Amino acid sequence: MGTGDMNLHIAAQTDDGCGCDCSSEPADNGYTPEKKRYLARLKRIEGQVRGLHRMVDEDEYCIDVLTQISAVQSALKGVALALLDDHMQHCVLHAAQRGGDEAVEKLDEVSAAVSRLLK
Amino acid sequence: MGTGDMNLHIAAQTDDGCGCDCSSEPADNGYTPEKKRYLARLKRIEGQVRGLHRMVDEDEYCIDVLTQISAVQSALKGVALALLDDHMQHCVLHAAQRGGDEAVEKLDEVSAAVSRLLK
Amino acid sequence: MGTGDMNLHIAAQTDDGCGCDCSSEPADNGYTPEKKRYLARLKRIEGQVRGLHRMVDEDEYCIDVLTQISAVQSALKGVALALLDDHMQHCVLHAAQRGGDEAVEKLDEVSAAVSRLLK
Amino acid sequence: MGTGDMNLHIAAQTDDGCGCDCSSEPADNGYTPEKKRYLARLKRIEGQVRGLHRMVDEDEYCIDVLTQISAVQSALKGVALALLDDHMQHCVLHAAQRGGDEAVEKLDEVSAAVSRLLK
Numbered sequence: 155m156g157t158g159d160m161n162l163h164i165a166a167q168t169d170d171g172c173g174c175d176c177s178s179e180p181a182d183n184g185y186t187p188e189k190k191r192y193l194a195r196l197k198r199i200e201g202q203v204r205g206l207h208r209m210v211d212e213d214e215y216c217i218d219v220l221t222q223i224s225a226v227q228s229a230l231k232g233v234a235l236a237l238l239d240d241h242m243q244h245c246v247l248h249a250a251q252r253g254g255d256e257a258v259e260k261l262d263e264v265s266a267a268v269s270r271l272l273k
Numbered sequence: 274m275g276t277g278d279m280n281l282h283i284a285a286q287t288d289d290g291c292g293c294d295c296s297s298e299p300a301d302n303g304y305t306p307e308k309k310r311y312l313a314r315l316k317r318i319e320g321q322v323r324g325l326h327r328m329v330d331e332d333e334y335c336i337d338v339l340t341q342i343s344a345v346q347s348a349l350k351g352v353a354l355a356l357l358d359d360h361m362q363h364c365v366l367h368a369a370q371r372g373g374d375e376a377v378e379k380l381d382e383v384s385a386a387v388s389r390l391l392k
Numbered sequence: 393m394g395t396g397d398m399n400l401h402i403a404a405q406t407d408d409g410c411g412c413d414c415s416s417e418p419a420d421n422g423y424t425p426e427k428k429r430y431l432a433r434l435k436r437i438e439g440q441v442r443g444l445h446r447m448v449d450e451d452e453y454c455i456d457v458l459t460q461i462s463a464v465q466s467a468l469k470g471v472a473l474a475l476l477d478d479h480m481q482h483c484v485l486h487a488a489q490r491g492g493d494e495a496v497e498k499l500d501e502v503s504a505a506v507s508r509l510l511k
Numbered sequence: 512m513g514t515g516d517m518n519l520h521i522a523a524q525t526d527d528g529c530g531c532d533c534s535s536e537p538a539d540n541g542y543t544p545e546k547k548r549y550l551a552r553l554k555r556i557e558g559q560v561r562g563l564h565r566m567v568d569e570d571e572y573c574i575d576v577l578t579q580i581s582a583v584q585s586a587l588k589g590v591a592l593a594l595l596d597d598h599m600q601h602c603v604l605h606a607a608q609r610g611g612d613e614a615v616e617k618l619d620e621v622s623a624a625v626s627r628l629l630k
Binding site for chain 1: 469472473476477480481484485488489491495496499500502503506507509510
């Protein structure tokens with residue numbers, strides 16, 4: 155059984171949304187439907203950035219390039235908000251339920267991340 | 274002589290920063306050093322987005338993914354501000370100097386673009 | 393013993409940062425040192441906005457008004473981030489520790505608030 | 512009558528939007544209907560900030576305070592965009608029409624202002 159199968163197996167036992175490796179517990183790290191959606195969204199954003207490159211390369215009107223940049227920003231913001239939500243609803247929530255200082259640290263990380271996104 | 278050579282030839286006569294096709298005058302549309310820099314910046318951003326995809330695929334920690342999204346947002350903002358500046362210093366300025374309603378329209382476009390970027 | 397003393401008394405038993413009325417437990421709602429700081433910051437921001445009014449009234453240079461608007465935005469963002477952090481470290485954390493659906497709801501509220509701040 | 516006189520003549524009848532003191536020409540600096548609207552909008556924003564102070568003072572729920580902060584941010588952004596537009600459509604446009612380096616400097620100022628607003 156390969157690593158991929160292992161991941162699928164673990165995923166079957168978990169509802170962890172973001173799929174991030176946020177703890178040493180296997181159940182917090184798995185291949186989730188959400189992950190597939192994130193990967194698809196990021197693929198689309200990569201295509202949008204490639205489109206920006208093409209637009210500049212073909213001397214398209216600056217304002218149209220700026221409009222497209224705004225669209226990419228908006229798509230990235232959407233991914234960031236979804237990741238943040240999943241992270242809080244899983245990693246942070248589980249840490250809070252386990253008790254101890256871990257949750258405080260995780261919330262500090264969330265605050266710092268939001269601060270960076272707001273820059 | 275191919276289209277590419279033609280573009281290089283036109284570029285030699287122009288100082289147009291953004292290289293965008295903002296008027297029917299050939300001098301306003303050319304292959305500029307700025308354009309090369311924009312293309313390089315966008316290639317880097319495309320690579321950053323591909324990196325985001327890899328991070329999610331490899332279940333990296335959500336907060337690290339969010340940090341990287343902020344970096345991409347910042348890089349895109351930098352390109353947008355540079356494009357906006359070039360556009361104003363060339364297309365808008367030239368339109369204003371030519372007189373008539375064209376400059377008013379171009380400034381309306383700039384305002385709308387800034388509004389979208391601020392969203 | 394006056395109401396003020398009562399508040400101080402409650403505050404002495406609590407580490408609740410934001411002082412917001414986020415639960416029915418008295419310990420989650422108190423007059424805290426953080427609250428005093430928030431009130432002072434908001435007073436300063438009110439003064440900054442009054443300064444904006446004066447600047448426009450005295451026909452000051454638009455760009456200077458815009459610079460001051462950016463300063464107000466930055467000050468408001470600082471208050472928002474601090475409030476968000478306090479709210480998560482107290483109301484959300486306590487809800488998570490109590491267990492049940494309350495924490496999920498509180499995290500949904502946080503996500504929605506971050507989304508509005510990012511607009 | 513020269514072109515300069517013509518401009519001054521036109522200026523006397525004009526609705527110069529931002530009313531800011533952006534040139535030494537008296538006609539570029541005046542009490543305009545737009546100015547009244549800006550003053551009214553800033554008064555409202557000042558009231559909103561006073562409302563924030565009251566909300567914190569009365570221990571209102573953090574999330575509701577954050578919602579109100581977002582509303583103030585949005586109102587300030589609206590004023591900033593309107594000021595920027597007026598500034599470009601008047602001060603910058605007139606500078607561009609007068610020719611010389613002044614317009615380039617004014618556009619640099621606009622770019623810097625947009626950059627600060629995007630922070």
